[in-house]
Amino acid sequence: MAEFCGHKKSTYQEDQAIFPTRFRRNLLIAFLCFTIFFPFLGFGYLQYLAIIIGITIIAALGINILTGFTGLISLGHAAFVGVGAYSSALLVSKLGFPFWLALPVAGVIASIIGIIFGLPSLRVKGLYLAMATLAAQVLLNFLMFNWKSLTGGVDGYVVPTARIGPIVFDTDNKYYYLVLAMVLIAALSAKQLFRSKNGRAYIAIRDRDIAAEVIGISLFKYKLQSFAVSSFYAGVAGSLLGHYLSVITPENFTLTLSINYLAIVIIGGMGTILGSIIGSFFIILLPEFLNIIIRHLGDIFPYLALSMFYMKMILFGLIIVGFLIFEPKGLAEIYQRIKKYFKLWPYAY
Amino acid sequence: MDENFIFIWHVLVSGVVTGCFYALIGMSMVLIYKTSKVINLCQGELTMLGGYVCFSIISFTGIHFLIAFSITLFAVFLIGILVERTILRPLLGESPIAILMVTIGMANILGGVVGLIWGADSKAFPLILSPSSIVLVIIVVSVSLVLIFLGFFKFSIIGISMRSVASDQQASLALGVSIKKTLIIAWGLSAVLSAAAGIFMGNLSGLNLSVKIYGLKALAPMILGGLDSVAGAVLGGFIVGVTEVLGDTYISDIIGGSISDSIAFFIIIVVLIIKPYGIFGTEEIERI
Numbered sequence: 001m002a003e004f005c006g007h008k009k010s011t012y013q014e015d016q017a018i019f020p021t022r023f024r025r026n027l028l029i030a031f032l033c034f035t036i037f038f039p040f041l042g043f044g045y046l047q048y049l050a051i052i053i054g055i056t057i058i059a060a061l062g063i064n065i066l067t068g069f070t071g072l073i074s075l076g077h078a079a080f081v082g083v084g085a086y087s088s089a090l091l092v093s094k095l096g097f098p099f100w101l102a103l104p105v106a107g108v109i110a111s112i113i114g115i116i117f118g119l120p121s122l123r124v125k126g127l128y129l130a131m132a133t134l135a136a137q138v139l140l141n142f143l144m145f146n147w148k149s150l151t152g153g154v155d156g157y158v159v160p161t162a163r164i165g166p167i168v169f170d171t172d173n174k175y176y177y178l179v180l181a182m183v184l185i186a187a188l189s190a191k192q193l194f195r196s197k198n199g200r201a202y203i204a205i206r207d208r209d210i211a212a213e214v215i216g217i218s219l220f221k222y223k224l225q226s227f228a229v230s231s232f233y234a235g236v237a238g239s240l241l242g243h244y245l246s247v248i249t250p251e252n253f254t255l256t257l258s259i260n261y262l263a264i265v266i267i268g269g270m271g272t273i274l275g276s277i278i279g280s281f282f283i284i285l286l287p288e289f290l291n292i293i294i295r296h297l298g299d300i301f302p303y304l305a306l307s308m309f310y311m312k313m314i315l316f317g318l319i320i321v322g323f324l325i326f327e328p329k330g331l332a333e334i335y336q337r338i339k340k341y342f343k344l345w346p347y348a349y
Numbered sequence: 350m351d352e353n354f355i356f357i358w359h360v361l362v363s364g365v366v367t368g369c370f371y372a373l374i375g376m377s378m379v380l381i382y383k384t385s386k387v388i389n390l391c392q393g394e395l396t397m398l399g400g401y402v403c404f405s406i407i408s409f410t411g412i413h414f415l416i417a418f419s420i421t422l423f424a425v426f427l428i429g430i431l432v433e434r435t436i437l438r439p440l441l442g443e444s445p446i447a448i449l450m451v452t453i454g455m456a457n458i459l460g461g462v463v464g465l466i467w468g469a470d471s472k473a474f475p476l477i478l479s480p481s482s483i484v485l486v487i488i489v490v491s492v493s494l495v496l497i498f499l500g501f502f503k504f505s506i507i508g509i510s511m512r513s514v515a516s517d518q519q520a521s522l523a524l525g526v527s528i529k530k531t532l533i534i535a536w537g538l539s540a541v542l543s544a545a546a547g548i549f550m551g552n553l554s555g556l557n558l559s560v561k562i563y564g565l566k567a568l569a570p571m572i573l574g575g576l577d578s579v580a581g582a583v584l585g586g587f588i589v590g591v592t593e594v595l596g597d598t599y600i601s602d603i604i605g606g607s608i609s610d611s612i613a614f615f616i617i618i619v620v621l622i623i624k625p626y627g628i629f630g631t632e633e634i635e636r637i
Contacts, residue, residue, distance in 0.1 A: 321451055
C-alpha cells in the first residue's frame with residue numbers, strides 16, 4: 001500500500017506536541033549530544049563564548065516573551081539582568097544564601113524591580129513601557145554606579161564562586177554544564193508557557209489588544225505578568241553571568257546591552273523560541289568574526305583598527321535596519337524557508 | 350546685589366538655556382510623533398550631526414557663522430528627508446515596535462558615522478560672541494524658533510495638513526493631503542529643529558559624542574507635556590531644563606555623583622505615575 005507523503009496527526013496529543021516530527025526530535029537530540037560533548041573538544045575561548053551565548057539565550061528568551069509574544073517593548077532589559085547579577089552576588093556573599101536558592105530569588109527580585117517600574121506605564125496603552133523601561137535602565141545603572149556601599153561602584157563587586165552542595169563551579173567546563181542545563185530549562189519552560197492559557201493570552205494581546213479584552217483577557221494582569229516573567233528570566237541570566245564573570249561592574253549592564261538584546265529578538269525572529277537562540281549566536285559571534293577580519297586587515301590598513309568601534313556600530317545599525325526592512329521575521333524565518341525548500345527538493349511541487 | 354541672589358540667577362539662566370535645548374529637541378520629537386506615531390530615538394544623533402556639520406563648515410571655509418548656520422539647517426533638512434525616505438518609508442504601517450527599533454538602528458548608524466568622521470575628542474566652536482551674550486542669543490533665537498514653528502503649525506497650509514495627518518490619516522488622504530509628502534516634511538523640519546539645538550550646544554560648551562544622550566533625555570519633556578502636544582513639549586522642555594540644573598546644583602553634592610543625566614529619566618517615571626498622558630496630552634479613548 002502506498003504511504004501518503006507528509007506527516008499525519010491523528011490525535012490532539014500529536015497536534016500539540018512540542019516537537020511534532022521525528023526529524024525535529026532527532027535533530028534536537030543530535031544538537032544536544034553535540035552540546036554535551038562540546039567541552040571535550042577542548043576549545044578554550046570558544047567555550048567561554050558558548051557560556052556567554054547560553055546566558056544571553058536566557059536573557060533573550062525573557063525579552064522575547066515580552067516583545068515578541070506580548071508586543072511590548074523594553075529598553076531596560078540589561079538593567080534587570082544587572083539587578084539579578086547584583087542581588088544574587090549580595091545574597092550569596094552578604095546573607096549566606098546557597099547558590100541554588102539565590103538564583104531563583106535573584107530572578108524574583110529582578111521581576112519585583114521590573115514591576116515597580118513597569119506598573120505605571122502598563123496602565124496606559126502605547127509605547128509608554130518603552131520609555132518607562134528606558135528610564136529604569138538609566139536610573140538603575142545610575143544606582144549601580146553611585147550606591148558604592150552596596151555595589152562597589154565602578155571598582156566592581158567580587159562575586160563568590162557558585163556552588164551547589166559539594167560541586168563547586170570553578171572551571172569553565174563545570175560552569176558550561178550548569179549554563180547548558182539552565183538554558184534547557186529556560187527554553188523548554190518558555191515553549192511550554194506558550195502552550196498554556198497565560199502564554200496564549202499574551203499572544204492574543206499582541207495580535208489585537210481590543211479583541212483580547214473583549215473575549216475576557218485582562219490586559220493589565222497579563223501584560224504585567226508577561227513583564228514579570230520577562231524580568232525573571234533577566235534576573236536568572238544576570239545571576240548566572242555574575243557568578244561566571246566573578247567581578248561585575250555597572251558597565252556590564254548599560255543601555256547598549258539592552259539594545260543588543262532587542263536586536264537579538266529582531267534578528268533572530270520575534271515571537272519564536274528558536275529565534276532567540278539563533279539570534280544570540282548571531283549577535284555574540286558577529287563581533288568575534290569582525291575582530292578576526294579586522295585583525296587580518298589591520299596590518300594592511302592601520303586606520304581600520306582605530307575606527308573599528310565606529311565601524312562595528314554602523315554595521316550593527318545596518319543589520320538592525322536591514323533585517324527590519326528586508327527580513328522582518330528574522331533568521332528563524334530564513335531557517336523555515338530553507339527547510340521548506342529542502343522538504344520538496346529536488347521537485348518544486 | 351546679594352551674592353546668593355546672583356548665584357541663583359546664574360543657575361536659573363543656565364536652566365533656561367538647557368530648557369531651550371530640551372524645548373527644541375522635544376518639539377522636534379513631538380512633530381514626528383504627531384504625524385507618524387513614531388517615537389524617534391535617533392533625534393539625539395541628528396542633533397549631534399547638526400552641530401558637527403556646522404562646526405566643519407565654519408572651520409573649513411571660515412565663512413560667517415550665520416551663513417554656516419543656514420547652510421547646516423538646509424543640509425540637515427535633506428538628511429532628515431533621507432532618513433525618512435530610506436528607512437521609515439519601507440516600514441510605513443508596520444508595528445510601532447518595528448519602527449521604534451529601526452530608529453534605534455538608525456541611531457547606531459548615525460552615531461557611528463559621526464564618530465568615524467569627527468572622532469571622539471571634543472570640538473570647540475570658534476567664539477563669535479562673549480559667553481554671556483551667547484546665552485542671551487540662544488534664548489532669544491530658540492524662543493523665536495519655537496514661536497515661528499507654533500505659528501507654522503497653526504496657520505500655514507503645510508502645518509494644517511500635518512495636523513490633519515496626525516488626527517486622521519484616512520480622512521486627510523480623502524481630502525487630498527499627501528501623507529508621504531507630509532511625513533517627509535515633518536522629518537526634515539524635525540531634523541532642522543534638533544540641529545539648531547545641536548549648533549547652540551556646540552557654541553555654548555563644545556561638541557562631543559555624549560551630546561546624543563539629549564535625544565533620550567528629551568523624552569522627559571515630551572512625556573511631561575503630553576506626547577502629542579507641541580506647546581506641551583516646549584513647556585515641558587523649560588521645566589525639565591530648570592529642574593535638571595537646579596537638581597545638579599543642589600542634590601549632586603549630597604549624593605556624591607553627577608545626577609544631571611538621571612533627573613530627566615526620574616521625571617519620566619514620576620510623570621508616568623502621576624499623570625501618564627502629560628499636561629496637555631490627549632487621553633486616548635478607543636471606540637470599539
